[in-house]
Amino acid sequence: MAVDEDGDIIDRFGSVKGHAEPLPEEEQEAPPDLSILDGKTVNKQGYVVGSDGVPLGRLVEGDPRLLAGRKSDGKGLIYGDTGKVVGKAILLPDNERVSRPEGPFSGLSGLKVSKDGMVKDPDGNVVGIVTSGDPKRLVGQAVDEDGDIIDKFGNVKGHAEPYEEEEEEEEEEPEEEEEVEPEETEEEKQRRHDDELADKMAAICQRTLEDVGPVLKQITEHIERADRTPEEDRDEEELVENVRPLIEQASRILQECKGALRGLDPDGRIAAQAKGRAGTREATPKQYRLAELLKELTATVVTTIDNAKKRIADMPHAKKKLNPLWALLTEPLFQIIAAVGLLLTGVLNLVGKLLNGLGLGGLVNGLLGGLGIDKLLGGLGLGGITDALGLGGDKKKKGKGGGGGLPLVGGLLGGVTQGLGGALGG
DSSP states (O other): OEEOTTSEEEOTTSOEEEEOOOOOOOOOOOOOOOGGGTTOEEOTTSEEEOTTOOEEEEEEESOHHHHTTOBBOTTSEEEOTTSOEEEEEEEOOGGGOOOOOOOTTTTOOSOEEOTTSEEEOTTOOEEEEEEESOHHHHTTOEEOTTSEEEOTTSOEEEEEEEOOOHHHHHHHSHHHHHHHTTTOOHHHHHHHHHHHHHHHHHHHHHHHHHHHHHHHHHHHHHHHHHHHSOGGGOOHHHHHHHHHHHHHHHHHHHHHHHHHHHTTSTTSHHHHHHTTOOOOSOOOHHHHHHHHHHHHHHHHHHHHHHHHHHHTTTOHHHHHHHGGGGHHHHHHHHHHHHHHHHHOHHHHHHHHHHHHHTTOHHHHHHHHGGGTHHHHHHHTTOHHHHHHTTOOSOHHHHHHHHTTTOSOHHHHHHHHHHHHHHHTTO
């Protein structure tokens, strides 16, 4: 039946048969205003951030690793290269829109790794140094504000720390050049150069210590736990399975350190200049810091190995499986020592004294000196390195110290030869 404007329901004869009232209008909830996300960037943690790095939204659809660097529109949609929607973001609650700590390279853009292991801005200015990862494999890779070195797929391949080349900045200013150059002797120039080099190497060694220390601690904990377990309850295969990947992980960290150090002298020019130059001058604070870090790294590695080998001596299966793996640590460790010694021999004199002061000189001898490394280096004209570490002298005595330490002498010497070849520029 018809309903008139008054709401009366009328039959065909005009009689009122009922009444109707209009339905109340439903209040439709307005969609959230996402316009604040328009043009904002997705970061690798899955947040949509403004130019100041403050998170404004977060991804609810899409993989942050694949979407990092893409922009959101005013509706929270993220588009791919083909124009298809590949992600979606929502607003963060007001109380979560807080500023996070700025990274060491905050405010800088277009940073990339150069072939000398340094981080440069688009103008070619040095702003950082690679402290983790092999510089040769990282050349051209982008460095984000946190210092992470990112490949084109958004994967973290290394890390960098800020570095200021103060002396180079002084040389760029003609007025300061005129004042400094006439007064600076060759010895002072060399000392300044050595200090810069020591500073770079110290940054690399510091990062390595921070990364490898916890891994070596886990190795020690697993082995000591097994040593405390009664023989009848001890599972040596489980011990091997727990320790082997940790040794491999620590080896990778040490290899990255070696690569970063060698990246400081890719063409061997610095090593060639340093060869034959006596390291008899008094060490500077920066060189002493490098020696302390190298001493700590060496001591940490060799004491971990020595402690482990003593505790598994009565575990035949673990001894057979694990003892050949210690070369994965000693080989890159020696290459690290050699890389430093090739560029700053005087630092190794300090390292040798510091290790002997801790009573570790003999232990280092046992792991390195018994391998014939002194002869190898002597043939390369680098005998001073072995003297600095106390690896020269009576070979018979050294044989006693290190003969039982490493049954994998051949593999280690091969790796050392290859490593030194690279450190000397091929």
